[in-house]
Amino acid sequence: MLAVAPILPQANAAETTLSGVASWYGPGFHGRTTANGERYNMNDMTAAHKSLKFGTMVKVTNATNGKSVVVRINDRGPYVGKRIIDLSKSAAQAIDMIGPGTASVTVEVLA
Numbered sequence: 614m615l616a617v618a619p620i621l622p623q624a625n626a627a628e629t630t631l632s633g634v635a636s637w638y639g640p641g642f643h644g645r646t647t648a649n650g651e652r653y654n655m656n657d658m659t660a661a662h663k664s665l666k667f668g669t670m671v672k673v674t675n676a677t678n679g680k681s682v683v684v685r686i687n688d689r690g691p692y693v694g695k696r697i698i699d700l701s702k703s704a705a706q707a708i709d710m711i712g713p714g715t716a717s718v719t720v721e722v723l724a
Contacts, residue, residue, distance in 0.1 A: 629665070629722040633697035635673060636715045637705030638690075647688040655702035661688035662698050662720075669722060673698060675708040676717040682707040683723065 639655040647653050649667040660671065665686045674681040684704045691699040698720055702711070710716035 629720075631697050631720040632676075633695060633718065633720075634715050635698045635700055635705075635710065635718040635720075636691050636693065636696050637700040637702055637710060639702035639705075649687045651687050653688065653701075657701055658682060658684045658704050658707075659687045659701045660684040660698050660704060661690035662686045663689060663691075665722065671698075672721045672723055673700065673704065673708065674719045674721075675710060676719060678709055680708040 638661070642653050643655045645653050647659075648661070653659075660673070662669075662671075665671070667686055669686045670683055671686065672681055672683050682700075682704045684700060688699070691697075696715070698718065700708075700710075705711050708716065708718075
């Protein structure tokens, strides 16, 4: 039997700026295969997004403290509520969102 996954539209990297809630994922996923086939490393500056092309670089800014981090999209998600991006543990630490678990952010696609 052939399994068919839905095809998500690819966001246009040239003109994308999003605002919303970010979350992070870490130890429970460390070493597992990501959607692009890489092994997830919670110490890398990576993130999951529902539709941005794999390899896309984005700048994520925490709206509460103004701290930013640049990450590479290598996974799909998040699939919880209306969250817009799921950061690796290291990326989340860089913008001080580990404790709260989520943060209001702006995501800017870098050309």
